[in-house]
Amino acid sequence: MGLIIFIITGLIIIMSIYYGIRSLRRNIPGREISDVPRIEGLPVNSSTTDASGIIDLLWCGIWDFFWYDPWGFIIMGGFYKDLYLFTSKLMEMVKLNIPVSMAMEQILKEGIGPAIFLRYSPLKRPLKRVMRYVQSGMSLAGAMKKESIFFPAFYINLIDIGEKEENLLGSLEVLDSYLKAKKDYISYYIQTAGQIIITTVMTLAITPFLVTYILPTFVELFEGMDLILPLPTKILVSIIKVLRNPILVGPIYLLILTIIILLIFMRSGRLRDKFDWVLLKIPFIGGIIKNSEYITFCHVMRGLLKSWMSIDRALLLASGASTNFLYNVTLAGASRRIEGNLTETLRKTRLFDETFLFMVSLGEKTENLSEVFKEMAKYYETNYTMKIKSSFQLLEVILTFLIGTAVGGIIISIFMPMSLIITEIGNSIFR
Template identity: 30%
Template sequence: MADKNNKSSIFVWEGKDKNGRLAKGELSSKSLALAKAELRKQGISPTKVRKKSINIGGRGKKIKPMDIALFTRQLATMTKAGVPMLQAFDITAEGMEKPAMKDLLGQIKNDVAGGTNLADSLRKHPKYFDELYCNLVHSGEQSGALESLLDRIATYKEKSEALKAKIKKAMNYPIAVMAVAFIVTGILLVKVVPQFEEVFAGFGAELPAFTQMVINISEVMQEWWYIVIFGFAIFIFVFRKLLERSQKARNKMDLFILKVPVIGQIIDKSAIARFARTLSTTFAAGVPLVEALDSVAGAAGNVLYREAAIKIKEDISTGQQLQFSMRNTNVFPSLAVQMVGIGEESGALDEMLDKVANYYEDEVDNMVDGLTSLMEPMIMVVLGTLVGGLIVAMYLPIFQLGSVV
């Protein structure tokens, strides 16, 4: 209860200064009475003082990982330039466009101003600052090298978010192809095929099987289109909930994605890059290798590499070298294992892991660009096949009628 009572809050105030001019602003204080007393000390006659409402993650203004990456970079830059921590928070918050982000930084600043260390202040917001982030900040505070650690964390967050953006870009193209294909097919079945069906009704002859199948599908779509759309939406909703709540389902999905042509290779290389980047960052921060592998497992992003990190941790605990542990998992490519081996032998493991991460991030970048080029003709092929198939189905009876005549 004592901690709760000592927690500072932000108060919004309005009043008049010593010269009688209207003034307003914000003030951090532990209570309304103390806020008013502080204003009077500053020569302000308060007319209105109220606690500022906190609205983190409001509609349309949710805090995204890239916002956290931007904040980390700005904080790292200012602390490295010698700007005091509290002032750095004020400057950073002022430059943020999202009110939710301003409020989040205000809460962290208040905790720090109240005597809480930065790592513990960040831990109060696990939605935005994960265990790895907080542990690295804690290491920086303990070692007295917070400035350099923040710079390293900023680089890690920027690289991680850039990699995630590339993965999303790679995944969006197949989804776009499928969406366009469904929309075009639906329009043709509901609007175009019925026109041909009226013409065929006057033929008085049996239609080809392919044509009849398309007409049957068209009739179902005309009659039950809302049920088809609703059913598809329900399927997507249930599938997403299943992935959110079932670790087993997520694991199976992770393994399935790795087997998908092209996409699987991109996910695989991105997982290697994430593994190397996380291990490089934590190891360079002075975290023991065994403990660092816990963070690596948590940030792996794929069950195959998460289990590999856990297996490597067990091997390292028994005194085995990292390169041999990685090779024994049969997950990592020979190039990554050899580069790690060179890093171990030369005593520059963090630098070599950083090179591994850069190499595979570049590979992902190139593969995503290649996929983009590949998907453009793929869209044409898919749409051409669908539209062409429907046209052939509609004209088959006319061709047959012409041959009879």
């Protein structure tokens, strides 16, 4: 029971620290929300979160923790599904020349969010407040700036540009493509990793119960009998004693908790740049991260260039869409010193491989860069899907092997002495 209480308490502490750091990181001076580079004339984080906003933030935090990726290792969290559905519906209504305030009112009446929670999206209340600001005469970007804790700075910046240049539809099309890719990643992860997640959760749930109640009974039984225990049983008895001894296992749990907190801090805090740099250097994981960044970059650049935006400004905005701090900062810096063509500028960042740069150079030579980025996004999405699928298949095999080995070891450790006991009883009866 103590182990279960420790695990629950640890999870509560981890959740509190994670969302606390995320909230504080939004208010670091000189940074946009989600570390998007500052663009002159664009909104900054100046949200006025009242009691209602705090309640929404807590609700969004709980929703984010259980529905989306809570740790930020895969998709960096966020309400991509809900935000995509809202953006997609808003884009359709703007195409019909429906005023933004009226379009938002209609969308919120319908409800947004995943199908089973259609009317209970955590973004619904913040969007209602945004709608009231818009109805009072404020711009959509200005209204979202007041609720900026719920919306990425990249999203607000593009909405602001679209309104200033009277091309809101173009900005919504870029956001729709970007959020659709993010939404598809979430769905694909859930479908691909579903079995692994269920297996892992069940293992973590059953293990404390076995260690606390079931296995100690066998340990006491074996120790109470004058038997020479087999080696597997001796190992099992030693492990159970260690796991049930708070003096011995306490430091282990504390070390695990410290590592988790450190990882969360590195993902959400000031060590994020170093952490992202290390991830990019890991052979297989680094390739997957680069592939994901290529897809995001191609989707955003394609939409921005299609809207006739200049390359330097498009590159700066595309850097804000990046979820990797190294790409975020490097691309933002590159946008301020574009020399010659885009290919050479990207080559100097050392973030893109030669295949990527070759395809970009073809787009520049044919003066059809927007369509080339579209085809590149399709290519890298296919490649990304294959990598993720193969990695999860490998992980599933490894996890199945480890769990099978552990379960088989426990069964052997229990039944070997049981067979000795049965043999001794049989010999005493027929002696």
